[in-house]
Amino acid sequence: MTAPHPTPRPTYDLVLAAFCALLLISNVSATKLIEFGPSVEVGGFPVLPIITDGGAFLFPLTYVLGDVLAEVYGLAKARRAIWTGFVMAALMSLTFAVVAAAPPASDWPNNDAWNAVLGFVPRIVLASLAGYLAGQFLNAVVLVKIREWFGPGRLWVRLVGSTVVGEFADTLVFCLIAFGPLGAFLGGGSLDWPTLANYTLVGFVYKVLVEVIFLPVTYRVIAWIRKREGLSSPTRVEAPVAG
Template identity: 60%
Template sequence: MTSAIRYRNYDVVLAFFCAFLLISNIAATKLIQFGTESFPIVTDGGAILFPITYILGDILAEVYGLKLTKRAIWIGFVCSVTASVTFLLVSLAPPAKDWDNQAAFEAVLGFMPRIVLASLVAYLVGQFLNAWVLVKIKQRTGEAKLWVRLLGSTVVGEFADTAIFCLVAFGGLIGVGTMANYIVVGYLYKT
């Protein structure tokens, strides 16, 4: 297989991987609740897109191998840190005299560094665990049983990611019951 064929579409998958990661981080600044008062379902706005990063991570690991998957994970990490630092600096910069939206900007993007910290820690642990489990299962089963690799790696990676993210992002800000609901709902939704 030639190098050009081997790496075809890697940049496209990588671009979507990074885009879904960044959009999910911004959307995660808002907790949302569905269901009823007696049976609430708590999640965040990023939960809609974030699972796609795991699907793309699986595609990267399966098609391009662990080395290029690690590269994609680190690129996503750098993109998220860059976005977080940018939002923090812009938030700290003095607003224009006639601009009345500083409080709104800070309410959404000012919380972003905590979300990004939570996301980055969870992301690194979850993505590396996901890729490692997928590769280890593949080493044991060979090319057969793709579904076992994909399901097994996603179940492990998503649980680590979800629990770490929820605890770091909203720990101390919401009650224990809401936190447990948030972790369980997030995990079940993502997997």
């Protein structure tokens, strides 16, 4: 007698694909630092301009999708998505490194420009992967643990609480590796400590605010996916599912 096939989860695959796509786009976008506002200091600490990077536009949405995965499908499926994103980002970084090392065509004039932008990606991806693993796993675990401790109510507490913990770890690790002393050790530039503190704090606060702003959307997405998948609780799919 053959074993029954697992129930297909087509919506999970779509969320997983979006999760990985947002991660990869953000890793490349994060190679550009951007700033908004005039130069303002308070007690020697730069309050303005606001300093962030191009990854800030989409990367917070990976935490929104991470919350959806953990809340709807449970920790096992969320963990699978996190590792899938990790492998894809590592593959992207390796590919860029190989391309950067390959000799350019004699009549192609853009090699220096390409290396100046995408040659910066491996260090950014290393920082992103380290922060990503710490942040996403903490985000998923905290969300599930809050549900276990306080029950299925107060979804907003789980979504915001898990994001605060996950984004803090993610942002701190990323900033220290990408633009802190570790970044300089790995062959890139580093920011001075006041600017690095500004960059880290702004990134953390901004990402948490995105989670809060997207709460109504997250609620509706979770409800829609549960209805589409026929799920009432993530515990129904908490056990590992083949395929």
